[in-house]
Amino acid sequence: MKFPKAYARRYLAILGVMVLAACGAMEDARAAASDSAAHIDVSGHVFRLDAAKVTYAFGVNEKGQLQSIYWGPRLASGDPLPTPVAPPGRDAIDGVVNVIPQEYTGWGEGLYYEPDLKVTFPDGNRDLVLHYVSNSVHDNVLSVVMKDIERPIVVTLQYEIDPGTGIVRRSAFIENHTETPVIVEQASAGTWILPRSHDYTLRYLAGRWAAENDIYERPVQPGKTVLESRRGSTGMQNEPWFAIRRNDANETHGQVWFGALAWSGSWQIAIEQDQAEQIRITGGFNPFDFGYKLAPGASLQTPSFYAGVTNGGMGEASRLMHRLELTRILPQAPHPRARPVLYNSWEATEFDVNEAGQIALAEKAASIGVERFVMDDGWFGARNNDKAGLGDWTVNPQKFPHGLKPLIDRVHALGMDFGIWVEPEMVNPDSDLYRAHPDWVLNMTGRPRNLGRHQMVLNLARPDVRAYVLGALDKLLSENQIAFLKWDYNRSWSEPGWPQVPADQQKNVYVDFVRNVYGILEELRRKHPNVEIESCSSGGGRVDLGIMRFTDEVWPSDNTDGFDRLRIQDGFTQAHTPGVMMAWVTDSPSSMNKRSMSLEYRFLSSMQGSLGIGANLTKWSAQDMATAQRLIADYKVIRETVQHGDLYRLMSPDNGSEHSATENVSPDKAHAVLFAFLHSSTEGYPYPTVRLQGLDPDARYRVRVLQGTMAERTPTVASGAYWMNVGIDVVMRGDFQGSAIAFDRE
Template identity: 90%
Template sequence: MKFPRTCAHRYMAILGAMMLVACGAMVDARAAASDSAAHIDVSGHVFRLDAAKVTYALGVNEKGQLQSIYWGPRLAPGDPLPAPVAPPGGDSINGAVDAVPQEYAGWGEGLYYEPDLKVTFPDGNRDLALRYLSHSVHGNMLSVVLKDIERPIVVTLQYEIDPGTGILRRSAVIENRTVTPVIVEQASAGTWFLPRSHDYTLRFLAGRWAAENSIYERPVQPGKTVLESRRGSTGMQNAPWFAIRRNDASETHGQVWFGALAWSGSWQIAIEQDQTEQIRVTGGFNPFDFGYKLAPGASLQTPSFYAGVTTGGMGEASRLLHRLELTRILPQAPHSRARPVLYNSWEATGFDVNEAGQTALAEKAASIGVERFVMDDGWFGARNSDKAGLGDWTVNPQKFPHGLKPLIDRVHALGMDFGIWVEPEMVNPDSDLYRAHPDWVLNMTGRPRTLGRNQMVLNLARPDVRAYVFGALDKLLSENQIAFLKWDYNRSWSEPGWPQVSPDQQKNVYVDFVSNVYGILEELRRKHPNVEIESCSSGGGRVDLGIMHLTDEVWPSDNTDAFDRLRIQDGFTQAYTPGVMMAWVTDSPSSMDGRSMSLEYRFLSAMQGSLGIGANLTKWTTQDVTTAQRLIADYKVVRETVQHGDLYRLVSPDSGSEHSATENVSPDKAHAVLFAFLHSSTEGYLYPTVRLQGLDADARYRVRVLQGTLAERTPTVASGAYWMNVGIDVVMRGDFQGAAIAFDRE
């Protein structure tokens, strides 16, 4: 099927690159199951997808509706599946259509629950009834085509299952084959159905600036819980992730359904229990203020919605999603490079950057083992504060009279690569760019233009704005040996108008803006394949599977207080792999809470992710330098395990816990590293015994202390079974203590 080249189609092409590698094969239902491949079986109008430990089944009923049949632990080959049967009818209150678990429901036929698609036609008709038209199978992707019963609105549903994790990717392509434009008012990737039950608990992540990713739980009860962002970007208010567990499920065992959206704009996930106690989870574009004008012959691709199921508890749900991100989502997947140890100059210099000062910092950073030096804000235009210069991406000649080359050359001579901060989607009113193009920002004619951090949002939906942003970044990268962009995004949208297009097309900005951000990132990566990029947004304001497909790491929070970070990182890893989690060692007392913590504690907190240093190195003592050199060297030994291994959250820091502990195990189980933390000891009680997880029970592991003290009589070598059942005792007393212990298979 071919689609016209529209902006929406451009987004579809980008998402096409995100599709999982096809490596399965269509097999007969009697074929033997294998965990090493994905299988799609078609029997009549029943479709069954199997991979890893998961089976997903759907089918077409006698009315032509596509309905869910089963989603859960993997069934045996040949196990019977219930036939898709539409209920015979409804009562005067609840129509029959509500009783059908439709995989993709149009708003019509008396539908009362959350629709997947809502369309307004030029004649005012808003009724949409989708029926099965055809299907096809290519590798491990099933495509099912639906069409309205009377008008040529065609929806192609995509189901793609990952062989390694059993996680399913769903999305929809909506095509207007009529002769007039239509307005798409709501569009999701699809709806997930859970088995009917009373014992479900929803887990989700919510927060704010400097307090991202707090874990919340609530019972799933009649009604609807809406997780969303209306900010034009992913947002900190909610993360685009959910998990629904059985009430008896825990971190280590029990059934959990989980999922995450791949979309970096306004989004919504609705968890709904209807009047028949059916659980539905629907996710896609946020319908608030949404109205995509779809021209005749044009198509609109929804975000992708990834979801999986496990019987291994919340911990296994996270590990499966982490594995998908590492092997399928990230730009370098499945062989992602380990993140280098990074230094960032922001906290040392603020906007006061110049060649001499940055060179001095680079020399100190190199002396402790840093591999990447990043110059932050203040290097361009008239940028001496956050009130001017954004948008003018030319080197400030007073600060760098010879350009960036002398600094970059010195950084390279010190054995590090060079990175730089940019915020390309924003503009200050006090800038040459805004003075030349005041119409380039999101705005509504005649209305105030709200400032956030003294800046406005450029309208990247406009082709000329997209061309300018790409051109400025391409020139910067082409003229300088830059290995890394810290891509920042420091405010949410306001006045999301687009006066240059017709009123009925202005709401296309919600899709076209994000499509062009993806397009710029994709084009930069193609033209500059050795450049790596971090997604930063005043902290964790833009972290999702969509932006992660085009960036190498993310910034979880502007809060770098080492103790606060334990809780933030615990929430972050519910959905996202530690391999992309940038974590800095910063000064003490912390700027956030005024809390004093040892340098060792600050390092251990940051070593649980991708290690960075943001402290003012000019204030460090000789002892600080020696400590940093030792811990950075230790981190380089264990970082492959930390960044690309399996994470076990052994003790949560949530809910005021005095203790927390995490463990990372390499995929081959040859190595593990334990991080343990104590807030405050009380009344002489010992730190609890820590029992490891995920080791090879029959293998023997040698213990190695990176930081901290072990109890007397701790064996030097013991079996995996010993460390997992007897455990290990770490000696910690006082306030803000930490330990790091490595385990290596002999």
């Protein structure tokens, strides 16, 4: 190896420590395994992770490369694993490196498929070949160190397997130990390798504003499918999630590999079948316009990439991801609190908020059983419309002459806690903040500053902007008894420049911005541990496992039409738990489609997630209020099962189906709730028999109707086997009909 002389001695010392760590790695791994249901075994140069029903294994081949060995259903503890041996090259055109199923590759030595890491050195060299150096295990995290064969670029790969689900988390920590800066042009968390086969189908989620999370499928064939966002944020055009199933797999059975990227900025997941018919899934920062300057001694941490495998079909893949989010990802994990029933004032008042009007709404909300009152946009600065005020986070004295305290006190007296809307990453040109600091926005010198929704994006990568946003929110929370922030983010990036730093450092904005958003959220939660936060981005524009580490719930879509939401929620729950899925009951006809549906239907649609009310309660009749009070009371009884139980999608509304049905089962199988929906009756056919799933077949369950009608002669009590095999018939005819039925173990 050739090093710059100033670094040679230091790097030899580092290698010495690594060798000592490698010598003790087997003991460390076995000790970790004995203390947890997750097992990490190191035998020679083979690494094996076991948890739940999954085994993940890879090793070091004779070339010093990390080579995938196995990822699938759990193997017996004594089962032998193949020795990692690089397969021979098939021809001179492709080269040997392209047939090796590597865990993590640098772009070099003739690599043609998607690399994990690509860098440019100051001398123009772009060849990077990573070989194994050492490994260690600490707190059930396996760390594997790799280094370029000639230059001190060091990459530490981290592997962690979740005991409850067998989902593996991967990330990469990249260090520059050279004496000069390098530019990181591409960096992923890692590459997942699937067994060679021709019978794979890719499932992914795509959409647009008000039409998020459509389910798409396509065969995995030679070439590359790229899922991505180039918007500076997660985006609603693609969800950073994938599932690849065997062609004979469906919702209830068959082998599925699935995963999600934990990053709230521009991202990419590439699914590639290469020239050797090997399937690779590589995910991390989006390489488009990417160039992170890594100074000497500096480091870059990639996002985490989570992935799992199951033989239980798409439904079980979703339930495993839901369980991971509830027990490992969310801020209150492993036991998140149930989401309170929420009222939001936006549709009732829009920007026309004031103390008297908000109190009147709060009184009506409390009377139907709402537990959290949220005042939306319009309370601050000169915010009378969406053209002014963003960035000026001070209470409007005309609307609230005595500050927020009288309103908050009244909300508390009504038995509710108080929440408020903010959009702290944005600024209007018509604001005191922008007039004072026009240089604080993302911009490119001399170029137009494009507006989206009359606003620009603050450059959160700047330390001074980060300090301002954190200070403003901290002051707001410190001076008021606020329990909840609805954190909005209503436009994508344009002109992602950072003129205040050197040109070769400006592209760092893609990483530093998001890291600072996470840092602000983390600091606010530390200073105000009882405050809960919702991630909202014009609907589902920022929903990912990265932002979910710091937020308690998310807003899936601005489209609150009760029927449209069935499809949106069907897609959302492919990747995310209903426990974080905010779902509002709004007025009818809906503003989206101008069609009418009953209040009961709208409630049942929303009760499949975290229930909220967004309608103008001042227009509701006494009967509407009574219906809402009844259904909210019912929801409070079942919400623990809905939010934290296992979800079974019994009939999907995808592809325009007339029927939809979901079932939630409590983790102890003591309770279940069925939601069934009919779009329109067709030729007098009855609603299909619904056969439940996930119950204890030997237990006895008593049925009770929350909404709707069961067929005559439906038994009051029957076994779990009965409800799962004989099933239940609900009576629904007409348009936009819904039923909800609870099952309780006796």
